[in-house]
Amino acid sequence: MNPEFTRRTTPPVLGRAGSATVTGGLVDEQARAEHARRMAGDHLDTTRLNRLCELTARLLSTGSAQISIVSDVLTVVGGAGVSRPLVGTTSPASDSLCAVTMRSGTGLVVRDAAVDPLVAGLPPVVSGTVRSYLGVPLASGGHVVGALCAYGADARDWDETELSLLGLLAEAVASELHLAVLEASYAEDRRIWQLAVDAGGVGAFDWDLMTGELRWDERLLALFGIDRESFGGTIEAFNEFVHPEDRDRVAQALRGAIDTVGAFNAEYRIILPDRGVRWVSARGQAYGEGGTATQLVGAAFDTTLVQEGEARVARILEAMPSAFFQLDDEWRFTYANAEADKILAPIGSGMVGEIIWELFPDAVGSPFEDNYRHAVRTGQPVQFEAYYPPPLDSWYEIRAWPTPDELSVYFLDVTDRRAAQASLARSMERAALLAEVSDSLSDSFDTVQAVGRLAQLIVPRLAQWCLITLVDDADPLSDRNWRRHLRDIGYWHATEEGRAVVQAYGQDRIAALTDDSFVAQVLRTHAPAHVSANATPLVAAVLVDGPARDHYLTLAPESVLVLPVRGRGRTVGILTLGRDAEQGPFTVEEIGTLEEVGARAGLALDNARLYAEQRELAEGLQRSLLTAPPVQEGLQVAVRYEPAAEIAQVGGDWYDAFHQTDGSTVVVIGDVVGHDTDAAAAMGQLRAMLRGIAVTTGDGPAEVLRRLDHAMPVLELDTTATCVVARFDTTPDDPAAGTTRMRWSNAGHPPPMIAVTGPDGEVSVEPLWSSSPDLLLGLDLETERSETVVALPPGAIVLLYSDGLVERRGQSLGDGIEELRRSLRDLVSSGLDLEAMCDALLDHLLPLRREDDVAMVAVQLDR
Structure with missing residues (x-):
C-alpha cells in the first residue's frame, strides 16, 4: 500500500449549506455541536440511513458501515453489520474513529488499526471490532457534523477508487441528512401554522424549556408595544408585562401545560409601555417525550377590539406563516393572504377578482386543475405536489378543501426539498453505475x-x-x-x-x-x-x-x-x-x-x-529457474509449475529433481514466504544451495536441510521457507527385493502423497504426515531435523506439491488435502500415464483465477 495514501486526506463532504464555518482557523465548536445535536434529532429516518450503510458495506466489501453524528457525544444514526444494533445509541465522542475523522475535517484511511498510533488505543480497535477503516466527514449548515465510515475486523489495503466511491456515498448521506432537516423544518412550519389558526391570533411565540429562551415574532412584539431590543427573551421579561392581578392565573395555566405536556389557554391583560391596557388571548401546546415537556409553542392575539365574522378570520389567515387563498364557484380569487402574494408575486399583484385559469394559464390541464376540480366535484379534500413553470419555476405542496361556495387552498414551496430528493437519487444512481463498472472490469x-x-x-x-x-x-x-x-x-x-x-x-x-x-x-x-x-x-x-x-x-x-x-x-x-x-x-x-x-x-x-x-519478464525468469527432471532407470519423474493469475508470474514456489553421486535420485518441493520478485530471488538461491549441498555431501534429506538452515544466515538470506526433500534408493540386496526406499524430511511443508495399487487393482492413497513436524527453514538454527524411511512397492506414485494446490480462500488446508487424495485416487485408478495424470490433477483442482503459485513433482516406480 502506498504510504502516502495511508495518510491521504480528502475534503469534508458538504451539505447544501457550503463550507464549514472557520473563525481564526478554528471551527466554532459550540455552534457546531449545537447544529450536530439538531441534526441527530428524532426527525431522521434511520431506515433510509441504514439502507445507505448497507449499500456502502456491499460496494466496499466490508462487514460493517456506520453514519455518526458528533456533538458533545457520538450518536449512531445509521448502520450495517456490527453497527446496526447501535443505531440510536450514544457514546463518548473521544472513543470513536468517526470522531477522529470528523474533528480532522479530512478523510481517514487506516489499513491496520491495531498498529496505527493514531487510533490503536480506541475501544473499538482494542476490542477487535475495527481493524481496517475508511471514513470521510459529513457537513451540514456550514459545520462538519459527523462521518460516514466502512470497516472490518481484518487488516486491508484500501485504494483511491474505494476512497472515491465512499466520497460519492457520503454525498448521498449528506443529501439525506439535509433532506431530513428540510422535512423537519416544513413540519414545524405546518405545526406553528395550525396553532396560529386554532388560536385565531396574529403573533407566535416559542419557549425553549431546556434553555429558558423565549422567542417572539415581530407581530407579537408589536402587540406588546415593544421592539426586539427591548424584549429580554425570558419568561420573567414576559411576566413584567402581565397585569399584576392576572400573573398568578397565567403562571398556573403555563405550569399546567408544562406538567401535563398539554395545551395552554389563557386570556389576560397586559400593560403597554405607555401604561395603556390591552387584552390578549393566547393558546399554545407543550411538547416533549417521556412525560417531560421541553418546548411550548403557541400564538396570541389582541382581543380588545376584536369583532365577529370576517375581521377575525382575516386576522387568523394573515397570521399564517404559509400561503393561503380562496376561490369562488366561478374560479375567481376572493382572498389571498400576504404569504400567497409574496410567493406568487412573479405572476403579478392584485389576484383578488381574477380567474385562476386566466391568471395562471399553465395550470390548465395540469395536476393543479385536475385536483381542484376533483375536490369541488366530490366535496373531498385533496393533497398533492405539482410543478409550475416559469416565471414561478417551483414545486408546491398543495392542500385544498372545498366548502359549498368556495375552495380554500393552502400551499408551501417545496422546491428545495424536491431538489434534495433528486440529488440523493442521482448520487445513488451514480454510485450504483460506478460500482457496476468496477465489478464488470474486475470480473x-x-x-x-x-x-x-x-x-x-x-x-x-x-x-x-x-x-x-x-x-x-x-x-x-x-x-x-x-x-x-x-x-x-x-x-x-x-x-x-x-x-x-x-x-x-x-x-x-x-x-x-x-x-x-x-x-x-x-x-x-x-x-x-x-x-x-x-x-x-x-x-x-x-x-x-x-x-x-x-x-x-x-x-x-x-x-x-x-x-x-x-x-x-x-x-x-x-x-x-x-x-x-x-x-x-x-x-x-x-x-x-x-x-x-x-x-x-x-x-x-x-x-x-x-x-x-511483466508476464513476459516473469515467464523468462521462470524458465531460467526451473529445469527439466533427470532421466533415471526404474522410475519416472514429472514436474509442473503454474504461476498465480496476478501481475507477478513467478513467486516463491519451486521444484527440483537431480542425482546424487551414489546414483540416488533426489526430489525437492519448496515454498519461500512471499509472492513477489524478492521471494523469487530467494527461491533461486535456496534451490541452488540445496542442490549443491546434496550433491557435494551425499547426505540424506534431514542433514541436507540442517546444513541449508545453517547456510542461510551466513549468506544473509533473511527469509523463511517450507521444504520437503525425498531421496529414492533402490535396494536389490534387501529381503524385499525389487522395492525402493524413500528417505524424506519435511520442514513445515504440506505432506507428500503416496498412491499404491494393490494386487486386486484397488488404489490406496494416503498423505505422509510427520510424527513431529519440523520447523520451517530460517526460524531456528538449533532445531533437530527428523528423517523417515518408507518402502515403496513397484508402480507406487509419490506426489510432492506446494500449498497453492490445496489451500485457497474459502477452503482449509485439511479440506484441500482430502480433495487432493480423492482426486489422485480416481486418476490413478483410471490408468492415466504420469504426465497425463499431472495435467488432469491441475485441471481438476485449480480454479480459473489462481491466487498462489503451484509447484508439483510426481515420481512413479516401474512395475
Missing part, C-alpha cells in the same frame, strides 16, 4: 473485452448510443496514418434496430475520420469534446463521404460527447456517445460521471498493459 480476465462491454452499462442510462475505441499508441497523431492505432472494441444502442446501425458505423468510421474530426481533437487535447446541439451536421462535416457518414446520418444525434479514456499519463481509449433531442445535451454532472467511468476503464487497460509486460 473478467480479458480487460479489453470487459471495457468494450461498458457500453451496455452506459446505454441507456447516460446516452442513446455509445462506441468505445481502443488507442494502442501513446502518441498516435505522430504517425501520418494515425487511424491504424485505433480500433473500436464495444458498442451499444438503446434500441435493437439501432444496434445494427451503431455496429456498422463502428466498423467503417475509423477509416472515415478526418484530421479535423472530434476524435482527432480529443487525441490532441486529451480533453472532452461536447457538441451540445445540432450534432448531426457538425460531426458529419468532419467525416469522409461514404458508408460511415451514411450510418452516422441514420443515427442523427442532436448532441455528441467524445471523451478521452486516460491511463497513466496517456490516452488509452475514447468514449463516443450520442443523444437525441428528447434526452438533451450532457450536463456537467453527467460528464463528470462519464469521466469517472473512463478513468476506471483507463486504469484497467493500463494495468492490462503492465500485466502483459
Whole structure:
C-alpha cells in the first residue's frame, strides 16, 4: 500500500449549506455541536440511513458501515453489520474513529488499526471490532457534523477508487441528512401554522424549556408595544408585562401545560409601555417525550377590539406563516393572504377578482386543475405536489378543501426539498453505475473485452448510443496514418434496430475520420469534446463521404460527447456517445460521471498493459529457474509449475529433481514466504544451495536441510521457507527385493502423497504426515531435523506439491488435502500415464483465477 495514501486526506463532504464555518482557523465548536445535536434529532429516518450503510458495506466489501453524528457525544444514526444494533445509541465522542475523522475535517484511511498510533488505543480497535477503516466527514449548515465510515475486523489495503466511491456515498448521506432537516423544518412550519389558526391570533411565540429562551415574532412584539431590543427573551421579561392581578392565573395555566405536556389557554391583560391596557388571548401546546415537556409553542392575539365574522378570520389567515387563498364557484380569487402574494408575486399583484385559469394559464390541464376540480366535484379534500413553470419555476405542496361556495387552498414551496430528493437519487444512481463498472472490469480476465462491454452499462442510462475505441499508441497523431492505432472494441444502442446501425458505423468510421474530426481533437487535447446541439451536421462535416457518414446520418444525434479514456499519463481509449433531442445535451454532472467511468476503464487497460509486460519478464525468469527432471532407470519423474493469475508470474514456489553421486535420485518441493520478485530471488538461491549441498555431501534429506538452515544466515538470506526433500534408493540386496526406499524430511511443508495399487487393482492413497513436524527453514538454527524411511512397492506414485494446490480462500488446508487424495485416487485408478495424470490433477483442482503459485513433482516406480 502506498504510504502516502495511508495518510491521504480528502475534503469534508458538504451539505447544501457550503463550507464549514472557520473563525481564526478554528471551527466554532459550540455552534457546531449545537447544529450536530439538531441534526441527530428524532426527525431522521434511520431506515433510509441504514439502507445507505448497507449499500456502502456491499460496494466496499466490508462487514460493517456506520453514519455518526458528533456533538458533545457520538450518536449512531445509521448502520450495517456490527453497527446496526447501535443505531440510536450514544457514546463518548473521544472513543470513536468517526470522531477522529470528523474533528480532522479530512478523510481517514487506516489499513491496520491495531498498529496505527493514531487510533490503536480506541475501544473499538482494542476490542477487535475495527481493524481496517475508511471514513470521510459529513457537513451540514456550514459545520462538519459527523462521518460516514466502512470497516472490518481484518487488516486491508484500501485504494483511491474505494476512497472515491465512499466520497460519492457520503454525498448521498449528506443529501439525506439535509433532506431530513428540510422535512423537519416544513413540519414545524405546518405545526406553528395550525396553532396560529386554532388560536385565531396574529403573533407566535416559542419557549425553549431546556434553555429558558423565549422567542417572539415581530407581530407579537408589536402587540406588546415593544421592539426586539427591548424584549429580554425570558419568561420573567414576559411576566413584567402581565397585569399584576392576572400573573398568578397565567403562571398556573403555563405550569399546567408544562406538567401535563398539554395545551395552554389563557386570556389576560397586559400593560403597554405607555401604561395603556390591552387584552390578549393566547393558546399554545407543550411538547416533549417521556412525560417531560421541553418546548411550548403557541400564538396570541389582541382581543380588545376584536369583532365577529370576517375581521377575525382575516386576522387568523394573515397570521399564517404559509400561503393561503380562496376561490369562488366561478374560479375567481376572493382572498389571498400576504404569504400567497409574496410567493406568487412573479405572476403579478392584485389576484383578488381574477380567474385562476386566466391568471395562471399553465395550470390548465395540469395536476393543479385536475385536483381542484376533483375536490369541488366530490366535496373531498385533496393533497398533492405539482410543478409550475416559469416565471414561478417551483414545486408546491398543495392542500385544498372545498366548502359549498368556495375552495380554500393552502400551499408551501417545496422546491428545495424536491431538489434534495433528486440529488440523493442521482448520487445513488451514480454510485450504483460506478460500482457496476468496477465489478464488470474486475470480473473478467480479458480487460479489453470487459471495457468494450461498458457500453451496455452506459446505454441507456447516460446516452442513446455509445462506441468505445481502443488507442494502442501513446502518441498516435505522430504517425501520418494515425487511424491504424485505433480500433473500436464495444458498442451499444438503446434500441435493437439501432444496434445494427451503431455496429456498422463502428466498423467503417475509423477509416472515415478526418484530421479535423472530434476524435482527432480529443487525441490532441486529451480533453472532452461536447457538441451540445445540432450534432448531426457538425460531426458529419468532419467525416469522409461514404458508408460511415451514411450510418452516422441514420443515427442523427442532436448532441455528441467524445471523451478521452486516460491511463497513466496517456490516452488509452475514447468514449463516443450520442443523444437525441428528447434526452438533451450532457450536463456537467453527467460528464463528470462519464469521466469517472473512463478513468476506471483507463486504469484497467493500463494495468492490462503492465500485466502483459511483466508476464513476459516473469515467464523468462521462470524458465531460467526451473529445469527439466533427470532421466533415471526404474522410475519416472514429472514436474509442473503454474504461476498465480496476478501481475507477478513467478513467486516463491519451486521444484527440483537431480542425482546424487551414489546414483540416488533426489526430489525437492519448496515454498519461500512471499509472492513477489524478492521471494523469487530467494527461491533461486535456496534451490541452488540445496542442490549443491546434496550433491557435494551425499547426505540424506534431514542433514541436507540442517546444513541449508545453517547456510542461510551466513549468506544473509533473511527469509523463511517450507521444504520437503525425498531421496529414492533402490535396494536389490534387501529381503524385499525389487522395492525402493524413500528417505524424506519435511520442514513445515504440506505432506507428500503416496498412491499404491494393490494386487486386486484397488488404489490406496494416503498423505505422509510427520510424527513431529519440523520447523520451517530460517526460524531456528538449533532445531533437530527428523528423517523417515518408507518402502515403496513397484508402480507406487509419490506426489510432492506446494500449498497453492490445496489451500485457497474459502477452503482449509485439511479440506484441500482430502480433495487432493480423492482426486489422485480416481486418476490413478483410471490408468492415466504420469504426465497425463499431472495435467488432469491441475485441471481438476485449480480454479480459473489462481491466487498462489503451484509447484508439483510426481515420481512413479516401474512395475
